[in-house]
Amino acid sequence: MAQWNQLQQLETRYLEQLYHLYSDSFPMELRQFLAPWIESQDWAYAANKESHATLVFHNLLGEIDQQYSRFLQENNVLYQHNLRRIKQHLQSKYLEKPMEIARIVARCLWEEQRLLQTATTAQQLNTHTHTHTHTHTYICIHDMEQKMKMLENLQDDFDFNYKTLKSAGVTLSLHSHCFSVLQQIVTEMAGLLSAMDFVQKNLTDEELADWKRRQQIACIGGPPNICLDRLETWITSLAESQLQIRQQIKKLEELQQKVSYKGDPIIQHRPALEEKIVDLFRNLMKSAFVVERQPCMPMHPDRPLVIKTGVQFTTKVRLLVKFPELNYQLKIKVCIDNSRKFNILGTNTKVMNMEESNNGSLSAEFKHLVSSASLIVTEELHLITFETEVYHQGLKIDLETHSLPVVVISNICQMPNAWASILWYNMLTNHPKNVNFFTKPPVGTWDQVAEVLSWQFSSTTKRGLTIEQLTTLAEKLLGPCVNYSGCQITWAKFCKENMAGKGFSFWVWLDNIIDLVKKYILALWNEGYIMGFISKERERAILSPKPPGTFLLRFSESSKEGGITFTWVEKDINGKTQIQSVEPYTKQQLNSMSFAEIIMGYKIMDATNILVSPLVYLYPEIPKEEAFGKYCRPEAQPDTEFPDPGCGECVSRNILFSIILF
16 A cells, blocks of 8 residues: 555544645645655655756656646646646746755655554554453453352362361362362463553553653644543453452452361462552552643643643543542542642642543543742742542552643743743653753754744644744754754753844744744734745845745744744846845734735835835735735725834835845
8 A cells, every 4th residue: 555545544643743744845735646656756865866856856847747637637626726836836946956855755755654653553552462462361350250160169069078078088089179270270360460460561651651751742732642531441441350350369268268278279379469469450540540631721721831820720630440439539639849839729629520521531620720939940840749549449549640840930921931941841851750850951852853843833823834944943043054953952052042143042032933923923824925934045045036026924033022024026227136125023013903914005115206015926926915815904905004113103104214125
């Protein structure tokens, strides 16, 4: 089966990762339309040899033409339009740089293979372990019950004969048969406990640990985590099986109390079996007590694990052993750091129940927790602890679980640095309780950082970052480099040190841009109209060949608070190409007028003192009205005077001061 067809059959969580691989640089539509041909080419070779890359690129354009003809015959107007647009984009962007598109496609195919391998391995492990082993365990338990019944009958016969018959030969015969069955049961029971131990380790050390890691990734913007219901079913079934075995071991004790004899296997092995099954059950219950939803302030749902003093936050714990008899029996207590430094205000105890959850899980949701503290440090990590006691079938089990490390802030202006701490921690470690992480923070690689940076956009918008955008960010962090893969980035470089020639750090600058996108230009970002992160050199290179009036939208590199600008092409009186740009628009200007309206109404004074719009086509060649007209208010007329972001006066009166010549 073709690689693309296999990918379409993956679970949702893997498809989410697949979607993030594609962008305008290499559209997913093109991958879909030409899947067999794309997979048949040696893109890795083309990425390193320009002559081959040129050949493959021209063949790609030819394949697009053939596919376009098929859509033409099918009268599929939408696909015709999309494919024509894709071809135009590829020609304008890669005709002179075919190795670049080859590198992009090669990377996407490699990531697809890695994703497919990960999903296939996980599926095989789940199928084999949880179907075969669980089925085998249940059969063994049923078989054990039958043998226990037979043993009880034999033991009753032995008890009767031992007390009433005097003939040593008869008694010895019964004793030998009874001894043989007992020995077999004890041996098989020991083997069954070993099998249970294997299943339990797979569930808790692999499946549950994998879920917790995915929860970490989801907290920092990665693909959504999967539901716990399936794990709950498996773990509950295992716990029920363990209790069944414990009852059978108790029956062995009852048989021993009726009568015992020298060399009795029950006396020799029952205590060890009892200790083993109790230990397994205790450990399973402890592992099954988890934080299903990490602490989060309702007003900041996209930034969990940061809590502000005096502000309500919510969290939810769950017991994955779903025993109806435990409903309303477990009282959960919550505290921070188990110390007096922090106090939990509001209701810090809650009884677990099955009624409040939509799926009937045994859980407790804390909706009105508030923290208070005196000293706040955004690189200081804290644990929220949940405790309870379980009394079940004569056993008392203390349960305790922790949230992922949280950062406590006292002012919302501390949010950017606090969130950077959360990103760095969960990006680089799966240790659940390493509160001393920032004593000596480890370095990250660009590959790790790039993925997390893209998540900051894709988790709150409809678009992540393209390879080109990420490359621009890499250059901001690391300077010029041929290949950023594997390059190391320190915590200080990411968040604390000022960028070269700037009075602010990389993260402060980027976080303000993220905020700008979410609050002011989200629709334009989702449409793919904002190129965003692009160097001035690259900007000049792609705009210079375009006709006058072509413009692009990019983020300001000099605005700490986050700004967006547009750059366009025009010809001077001598016919020479000029690249010009307006001063960045910040949140202050965008509060009073949408960016789409600013673009639609922007005018400058030409050489004849006539107001004209220098913005005609959004790069590569989308008419301005087509791109932005639908985002303008009906009352906003094209000749409206717009505030100059540089001086606050009207563009029509002071327009020349708003232009920067490069």
